[in-house]
Amino acid sequence: MFFRIIVVFVKKNLNIVTLMRYAIISDIHSNLEALRTALDHIGTLDVDEIVCLGDIVGYGPNPNECIELVTMHCSKTIKGNHDQAAVDLMQTVYMNRLAREAAMWTNKQLIPGAKDFLAHLPSKASIENAVLVHASPFEPEEWHYIMTGLDADIAFDYFDTPVCFIGHTHRAGEFVSQINGNHGNEKRIINVGSIGQPRDKDPKLSFGIFDTGTLAYENVRISYPIQKTVDKMHTAGLPSELAERLFYGL
Ligand code: ZN
Numbered sequence: 001m002f003f004r005i006i007v008v009f010v011k012k013n014l015n016i017v018t019l020m021r022y023a024i025i026s027d028i029h030s031n032l033e034a035l036r037t038a039l040d041h042i043g044t045l046d047v048d049e050i051v052c053l054g055d056i057v058g059y060g061p062n063p064n065e066c067i068e069l070v071t072m073h074c075s076k077t078i079k080g081n082h083d084q085a086a087v088d089l090m091q092t093v094y095m096n097r098l099a100r101e102a103a104m105w106t107n108k109q110l111i112p113g114a115k116d117f118l119a120h121l122p123s124k125a126s127i128e129n130a131v132l133v134h135a136s137p138f139e140p141e142e143w144h145y146i147m148t149g150l151d152a153d154i155a156f157d158y159f160d161t162p163v164c165f166i167g168h169t170h171r172a173g174e175f176v177s178q179i180n181g182n183h184g185n186e187k188r189i190i191n192v193g194s195i196g197q198p199r200d201k202d203p204k205l206s207f208g209i210f211d212t213g214t215l216a217y218e219n220v221r222i223s224y225p226i227q228k229t230v231d232k233m234h235t236a237g238l239p240s241e242l243a244e245r246l247f248y249g250l
Pocket of ligand 1: 027
């Protein structure tokens with residue numbers, strides 16, 4: 001712990017690239033209960049910084065509050081397709097009915113400062129040994145889904161670091177490249193899963209912990225008060241299908 005504090009101090013003051021431990025969160029989707037639970041838990045872990053891979057808003061009932069927490073806690077934040085749609089309703093033509101309804105509801109709720117923040121988020125960023133995108137390193141703003149090994153094979157050509165972190169599908173998992181069977185050159189695409197709307201049949205919120213020195217990665221899953229979020233969604237008049245799915249992780 002003491003050593004890590006010195007390393008971070010040296011890094012911040014001398015701009016030397018060195019060991020860092022990151023919490024990587026994604027797809028919060030205006031679920032304040034899930035985000036607060038995740039941040040509280042991250043506070044108990046040995047983590048230097050938190051980064052966010054986008055989709056702060058969309059689907060859930062607390063867009064402004066989630067944006068405020070992200071701006072307070074995350075050192076880097078990437079734009080997601082729902083962040084973009086919430087400030088540019090033209091983008092909702094690419095969405096299904098439920099996502100579109102939620103985007104239009106979100107657009108009405110957002111305070112000017114929050115809209116401005118979402119509109120100016122970058123589509124890509126990097127940390128030591130890893131690149132950060134919302135959907136795919138291949139055409140990041142086209143929001144390609146990486147669901148299969150075939151999808152991942154295309155994406156491996158579009159980053160040069162050992163690891164690329166993604167969200168977007170709301171399914172935690174990892175793809176490893178096979179470059180001539182040589183594991184010395186392998187790259188990894190790691191999906192950290194979703195804080196606010198997991199879809200891998202596990203309703204627990206999901207995020208990742210990454211060590212830029214050892215490249216070690218760990219997926220963390222924890223419970224949060226789902227009923228509270230669901231009650232707020234009903235009160236807000238958001239589509240009930242979007243609320244019920246949270247209980248099942250779908
Ligand atoms: Zn999402």
